Amino acid sequence: MAISIDTFFLDPDSQGTLQAQIQQMIAQGILAGRYGKGEKLPSSRKLAMHLGISRITVTLAYTELLSNDYLTSRGRSGYFVSQNAPEPPKFAPQVKRTEAVDWSRAIGQKFTGGSAPTKPVDWQKYKYPFIYGQVDKTLFDHANWRLCALQALGARDFSALTADYYDQDDHQLIEFILRHTLPRRGIVARPEEVLITVGAQNALWLTAQILLTQRRTAAIEDPCYHALRDVLTQSRCHLSPIPVDRDGIQPDLIEDGTDVIFTTPSHQCPTSATMPHARRKQLLRRARDLEAIIVEDDYEFEVSFLGAPMPALKSLDEDGRVIYVGSFSKSIFPGLRLGYLVGSEEFIREARALRASVLRHPPGHIQRTTAYFLSLGHYDALVRKISKVYQKRREIMENAIQEYGLEIAGSGVFGGSSFWMRAPENVNTVELKHALKRNDVLIETGHPYFAASAGIMNYYRLAYSSISEELIPEGVKRIAHEIDQLTRH
Structure with a gap:
């Protein structure tokens, strides 16, 4: 691999001749591990033009490095980092700098120190x-996912691959969600009521940012999804943990003054409790009395092999107060990071604007690949x-x-x-x-x-x-x- 010529520059404050500066620049690059063994250096003519110096100066520097076994010459092919060049140190190189910033004062809001556990990458x-x-x-359908990805790379889908959607989403993916995914949960929605997110956690973050302030109160299940607690803590709202029993969150324990209720009725996280129909109706009545919004995280509804899953809480909602969070990351693969929000048009409009200001939209190629994987039957x-x-x-x-x-x-x-x-x-x-x-x-x-x-x-x-x-x-x-x-x- 050739070393980019843009990585070479002369420090105007350096001492010594130009030849010595070039030698030092290349030697330090090798010792720091930036230039690997066998990598090709720019030709003396190109490097001289790039640095604005005489070609003979570069040639002399290369020759000296050649004699010290930092470089090797391969006939007409040029100069390369020698296989016998000194090994870079195993420790990280020390960068000489003065840390003048007091970061304990400069950081206005901290996002570290949450409760999310670490999982070994290995x-x-x-x-x-x-x-x-x-x-x-052993379970993932890699062959068909690859074919869908290749199809999404085709000329026919050039716009889906390359376009900036700004605040919009792939229309094919939205259509599949509206026609197939949501009806299986008993939900009927329009395109204006659906937003694609970077996984369910991003959907929860968007929801918290829009619905909560420092003066509002959020009810969460106890125990609950730890990342949700971190998100809500960062929003600085008041948190009200509500104990769960074998049927999920207990509506009669939700305090007066609660503004938003976060719940996982299909598979309570982490207890896996499933909220029965009567409890769901009770929760909706309690939310109506409080004039509260319910955020339903339905992260694992597809994995229902012991019987047909109950309709979503949102399907029972007659007031439009339930915001539904779904995800493909659990059923396809977690690295996909693709989820969706379903809510009133007014709420989705705000969520769309907030998403656009942070990350615009999830990558178009990922959306279109997923749309093909879903619509061709591979997902089911x-x-x-x-x-x-x-x-x-x-x-x-x-x-x-x-x-x-x-x-x-x-x-x-x-x-x-x-x-x-x-x-x-x-x-x-x-x-x-x-x-x-x-x-x-x-x-x-x-x-x-x-x-x-x-x-x-x-x-x-x-x-x-x-x-x-x-x-x-x-x-x-x-x-x-x-x-x-x-x-x-």
Whole structure:
């Protein structure tokens, strides 16, 4: 690979001859690792013209570097970084600068320090990964996704690939959502009431920014999706955690003065509880009495293999007070980062304007590729395949949990991809997580899902989306063994 000529420049404050400056510039580039072994340098003529100096000066500098084994010459091909050149240091090079900014004062609002747990990026190296939200490459339809991506790259879709939509979305993707996805949830909407987002989390952020202020109150489930709590904390609104039971959020506990209610009725996050029809009607009545808005996060409705999913909460809404959040990231693959918002035209207009000011729109090629994947039937086939496999894994995991005496605290009525687990009260699942990791097992601790002041440390989540069925029993056995060890201490 050739080294770009734009990376070479002379420092007007440098001391020494031009030849020495060129030698130092190239040597430092090699020592810093910017120029790799075998990479080609610009010709002496081009570099001389670029720097505005004599060609002989560059030639002499190259010759000196050649004699010191920094460079090598290949006949008429030019000069290259030598294979025998000094190795760059393993540590990061120190940049000499004076830090004159007091960042503790310069930063006006902090976004670090949230409750979101970290997940190992090398999770696939572990034999027993019971972690949530990762793709199983044995299930993903890579061949058809690739064909759809190639189709979206064609001349016919040149505009979809290259155009700046500004604040709009791919019309084919919107049409599929309106005609196929939403009707399956009992929802009827118009194009003006749908907005594509960068995943469900982006949809929740947009919603919080539009609906909440420092004077307004948001009711959230306890436990709840930890990233939602972080988003709402950053909005500086008042937070009101509402305990969930086996049927989800409890409407009669929602306080007077609540402005927005965030809920996950289909698969409560993280307990997987499914809100029954009567509770949904009760929640809608409570929201009407409060004149509150409900934000329904339906992140996992496709994974309903134990029975047909209940209609969405929004399908029961007669007042237009429910904003619906959907996602393709859970059912296609998490790296897709594609979701959508459904709400009143007035709300979507504001969400569209806010999205445009931050990121304009999700990439057109991703939207069009997804539209093809959906409309050609590959998506439905993928969901059926995933549901069949998940059902088998769930049965195996449920049997293993029962065999080894572990306790299920929550599981989805219609399916899902995980179990919400409870360890004995004297077991700290953070310690359990670290002990299991040393034993090739990954789990997800439960404390980030609870309100910050709760201090509940004995819950954890076991997902079966990323682990093959033959490994589940041994993995559960190892978890039971470590819990037993911690209980004894």
